[in-house]
Amino acid sequence: xxxxxxxxxxPRLLRRLFDVAVAAAGPEGRITPPHEPSxxxxxxxxxxxxxxxxxxxxxxxxxxxxxxxxRGVVSVPRGYGWSTPAGIEVMEAxxxxxxxxxxxxxxxxxxxxxxxxxxxxxxxxxxxxxxxxMCAPARDPGGAWGVSLAQKRxxxxxxxxxGAPIDAINRVRQAVSAIKGGRLAAAAAPARVVTYAISDVPxxxxxxxxxxxxxxxxxxxxxxxxxxxxxYGVSVxxxxxxxxxxxxxxxxxxGPCHVIVRPADAxxxxxxxxxxxxxxxxxxxxxxxxxxxxxxxxxAARTAREAAADVGPLALISGGEATVRVRGAGRGGPNAECAxxxxxxxxxxxxxxxxxxxxxxxxxxxxxxxxxAWVGPETLAALAKAGVDARAALxxxxxxxxxxxxxxxxxxxxxxxxxxxxxxxxxx
Numbered sequence: 001x002x003x004x005x006x007x008x009x010x011p012r013l014l015r016r017l018f019d020v021a022v023a024a025a026g027p028e029g030r031i032t033p034p035h036e037p038s039x040x041x042x043x044x045x046x047x048x049x050x051x052x053x054x055x056x057x058x059x060x061x062x063x064x065x066x067x068x069x070x071r072g073v074v075s076v077p078r079g080y081g082w083s084t085p086a087g088i089e090v091m092e093a094x095x096x097x098x099x100x101x102x103x104x105x106x107x108x109x110x111x112x113x114x115x116x117x118x119x120x121x122x123x124x125x126x127x128x129x130x131x132x133x134m135c136a137p138a139r140d141p142g143g144a145w146g147v148s149l150a151q152k153r154x155x156x157x158x159x160x161x162x163g164a165p166i167d168a169i170n171r172v173r174q175a176v177s178a179i180k181g182g183r184l185a186a187a188a189a190p191a192r193v194v195t196y197a198i199s200d201v202p203x204x205x206x207x208x209x210x211x212x213x214x215x216x217x218x219x220x221x222x223x224x225x226x227x228x229x230x231x232y233g234v235s236v237x238x239x240x241x242x243x244x245x246x247x248x249x250x251x252x253x254x255g256p257c258h259v260i261v262r263p264a265d266a267x268x269x270x271x272x273x274x275x276x277x278x279x280x281x282x283x284x285x286x287x288x289x290x291x292x293x294x295x296x297x298x299x300a301a302r303t304a305r306e307a308a309a310d311v312g313p314l315a316l317i318s319g320g321e322a323t324v325r326v327r328g329a330g331r332g333g334p335n336a337e338c339a340x341x342x343x344x345x346x347x348x349x350x351x352x353x354x355x356x357x358x359x360x361x362x363x364x365x366x367x368x369x370x371x372x373a374w375v376g377p378e379t380l381a382a383l384a385k386a387g388v389d390a391r392a393a394l395x396x397x398x399x400x401x402x403x404x405x406x407x408x409x410x411x412x413x414x415x416x417x418x419x420x421x422x423x424x425x426x427x428x
Contacts (some may be wrong), residue, residue, distance in 0.1 A: 004313050006280030007405065009427050010355035010376045013277060015410065017270045017315070017424050018371070022361050024269035025417045027056040027198060030260040034194050036066045037121035042191070043072035044109045044184075045087060045125030046134035048362050049198045049209055050074040051082035051090045052416040053125040056084045057196065058282070072112060074125060075133040075245050077107035079414045090428060096160055097153045097369060098135035106136035106179045109213075113184055116191035124184065124193065128200030128362065130210025131170060132156065136178035138247040145242045155240065155317035162232035163325030165289050166201055170211040171218065175225035176240065177211065181249040184213035193255035199262045200392060200418045201360075202287035202320050206257045215257060216266025217249040263319040263419040266361060270424060274315035279426060281315045282306070288320035288423075292334040295322050296341025296358075299425060302345050303354060307427050316425040322358070324366070330398025335359050336373040336409075336420055340399040342425075343375040352377045359410050361380040362418040368400050370409040372421075382406040 005013065027049060041061070045054055054074050063071060071087040077095030084090055091108070093101035116122050137147030147155075153177065159169045176182035185193050193214050201208045207215045218224075222245045229236050236244070263286040271281035284302065288295060299318070306314055324333035335358040342356055359365065359372030383390045386405055393402045403409045 002278050007353070007355060007377060010426060011374060014355060014357035014374050014424060015425060018272055018357055018359050018410065019421055020273040021266035021270040021422045022417065025198070025261050025361055025419045027053045027260055027265045031057050031060045031196055033061050033066065033113050033310050034121065034256065036068065037192065039117055039119030039121070041068050041070040042112055042120055042122045043070040043125070044112060044122065045074035046105065046130035047127030047418055048077055048080045048129035048414070048418045049127035050125050050130070051076050051080065051084055051311050053127065053196060053198070054088045055082055055084045057123060057125060058088065070123065073105065073108050075102065077129050077133050080129070080416050082416050086403035091213070093133045095129050095132040097156050098132045098149065100149065102133055102135035102151055105204060106134045107183060110136065110187050113188035113308055116188045118190045120191045122188045122191050122193045124195045124214045126195065126210040126213070127198040128210065131173050131180070133155060134179060134213070136245050138176050138178045140246070145239070145246050147240060147243050152176060155234070156302060158234045161326040163291060163323045164232045165323060166227065166321055167208045168232070170208050170226045172225045172228050173211045175222060175244045175247060179213050180211035181217035182212060182215055182252045183250060185215070185252045185255065186250040191290050195255065195257040197257060198417060198419065199259050199260045200420050202289055202420070204259055204262050206259055206328070215254055216252055244346055257311060258274050261417070261419060266419045266422060267317050267319050271315070272420070274317065279313045279315035280311070281317055284316055284318040286319040288318050290322065292322040292337035293341040296338040297345040299423070300342050303425050303427060304350060307350055307353065314427040314428070318423045319420050321420045324397060326397055328396030328398065330393065331368060331395045331400040332397050333368045333400060335365040336403055337394060337397065337400035338423070339373040339375050340390060340394050341380050344394065353428045354425065356423070357410060358421065358423045361415060361420060361422050363412045363415040370400065370411045372406045372410050373399065374410055375402040375408065379406070379408060
């Protein structure tokens with residue numbers, strides 16, 4: 001194996017590995033259509049990749065020689081649109097908090113599902129970001145109980161600030177929704193429902209991707225949602241509690257669900273590229289979770305162990321989802337915090353030999369306008385020279401702000417896909 005470029009090339013190498021990982025997470029060429037129906041092809045979807053998935057699905061049906069043209073509507077977070085064929089409408093809605101456009105998208109999807117006939121095929125295309133982009137607050141038809149959009153927005157904001165992992169957040173979302181937790185599939189019965197998913201959840205359980213509108217909920221009772229709120233200190237009003245207790249998830253007969261892209265696919269592609277660069281790749285896990293600052297420190301300790309083995313240039317690659325329990329007034333986000341915590345925890349003697357990147361594959365680290373950040377041998381010195389107290393910034397959740405000051409942000413356009421975080425540590 002040839003020797004890798006020197007550490008002075010770290011920003012270019014790390015960005016190349018991130019780009020390769022993202023490129024491997026697209027839906028193109030990954031969708032195999034089911035049997036063509038005798039009726040209509042109702043195409044619905046939600047999430048950061050939904051419009052791109054819709055284009056890939058229509059192309060797959062064209063290649064398969066389908067006579068009926070898919071028609072329908074998909075909802076994406078603002079900025080995540082994609083050129084789709086005629087007949088597929090793309091709506092843009094709020095993220096990470098739902099808005100009125102999210103509710104309109106959900107109502108459109110539910111109406112299309114209710115109108116589907118037994119001979120029709122309902123195709124649902126889902127990816128990370130769907131929970132906010134398609135939102136229907138649960139309400140009793142008689143008005144006895146229910147939640148408003150404002151209440152759901154407040155609940156979402158509190159969950160995101162609590163540091164709860166995405167699977168826990170999505171279980172709560174299912175409990176206060178009229179479309180999630182299998183309810184869209186129930187609305188489509190007796191039509192055949194087929195789901196295609198891009199996974200953004202550790203473990204790749206499709207019932208948790210976008211809160212599972214077409215799949216049976218993991219736990220249909222209220223206890224799971226209420227215990228999650230209690231565990232993470234999320235307030236539950238009397239009206240919210242009654243809604244959770246009375247909004248039972250339906251029992252459904254699940255149709256096929258195909259997870260067409262997983263986080264592991266992105267990491268595997270990056271590993272191949274790292275080897276071509278001259279590094280020995282080590283995939284740590286595609287499902288590392290936890291508080292961003294703690295995860296950064298854990299990765300620094302692993303780096304020290306690997307460096308001590310002195311087996312040559314290494315690329316330690318991982319995925320999963322870092323979370324942040326917001327304590328300060330800064331702008332986060334979790335990947336930037338993870339990178340900063342890593343730099344602070346790394347043994348000083350190793351800093352000259354190590355560089356790392358932590359980014360979100362959707363192109364947005366939390367709600368910020370960058371994918372994440374990278375750190376190298378000079379990062380902490382550059383921050384000190386700029387008069388920045390790096391540890392105080394971490395405590396204030398201001399990793400984004402300080403990386404912006406020293407050129408450490410990784411900036412890209414929305415990628416129109418999402419397979420969670422991508423991290424890579426290069427050791428020379």
